[in-house]
Every structure is written in C-alpha cells, then in structure tokens.
Amino acid sequence: MAVSENYRAFILEQLARVVPEVRGRSMFGGVGVYSATTFFALMDNDAVYFKVDDTNRPDFEKLRMPPFRPFGEGGEAMQYYEVPADVIEDLDALRSWADKALAVARRAKARKAKKSR
Numbered sequence: 001m002a003v004s005e006n007y008r009a010f011i012l013e014q015l016a017r018v019v020p021e022v023r024g025r026s027m028f029g030g031v032g033v034y035s036a037t038t039f040f041a042l043m044d045n046d047a048v049y050f051k052v053d054d055t056n057r058p059d060f061e062k063l064r065m066p067p068f069r070p071f072g073e074g075g076e077a078m079q080y081y082e083v084p085a086d087v088i089e090d091l092d093a094l095r096s097w098a099d100k101a102l103a104v105a106r107r108a109k110a111r112k113a114k115k116s117r
Contacts, residue, residue: 002045040102050097
C-alpha cells in the first residue's frame with residue numbers, strides 16, 4: 001500500500017496542470033488528493049483513483065478499469081476507480097476526467113453537509 005515519491009510527485013504535477021489548488025496528503029500508506037478542501041482522488045500502489053458515482057463510473061467500466069479495494073481483491077470496492085495511464089498523460093483528457101471526479105466529490109460533500117444539519 002505504498003506510493004513511491006516519484007509517482008506521487010508525477011501525479012500531483014500532472015493534476016496541478018488541470019486542477020486548482022491540488023495537494024496530496026499522506027494517509028494509511030497511500031495519498032489522498034484534494035483540490036482546495038475537496039477530496040476527489042487517492043493514490044495507492046503507484047496507481048491513482050478518481051471518485052465515481054453513476055455519472056462517471058461508466059467511463060471507467062467501459063475501459064475495464066478496476067475499483068479501489070483497500071483490503072485486496074476479495075475486499076469491498078470503494079467509490080474510486082483507477083485512472084487509465086493514457087488519461088494521465090493527456091492533459092485534455094485528464095482535465096475532463098478530473099472535473100467529473102471533482103463534481104462527484106462536491107455533490108457527495110454537499111449531501112453529507114446537508115445530512116449533518
């Protein structure tokens with residue numbers, strides 16, 4: 001569950017080109033990725049995963065990208081899917097996929113805030 005420093009730096013550099021106020025925060029051996037205060041991605045085992053819901057999950061499933069499973073293949077899948085390597089390399093595609101993940105994360109954050117009132 002480690003993320004190499006080189007991978008972390010590369011992903012954060014790529015994302016900083018298309019996402020405002022991007023930063024990474026170490027957590028549980030991986031890295032949480034934020035845009036300002038919105039958590040929208042994570043890194044684990046030198047792979048990056050974006051937040052998904054029904055609006056963007058088909059993009060990942062169409063390319064057979066796997067969900068994040070923090071406890072291994074047999075474990076529960078989280079609402080994050082692995083980003084294809086070619087998307088990471090293509091800034092226009094990365095911007096589009098990151099924008100969708102940010103929208104998902106913002107909606108989830110708004111629902112959570114509404115519930116806590």
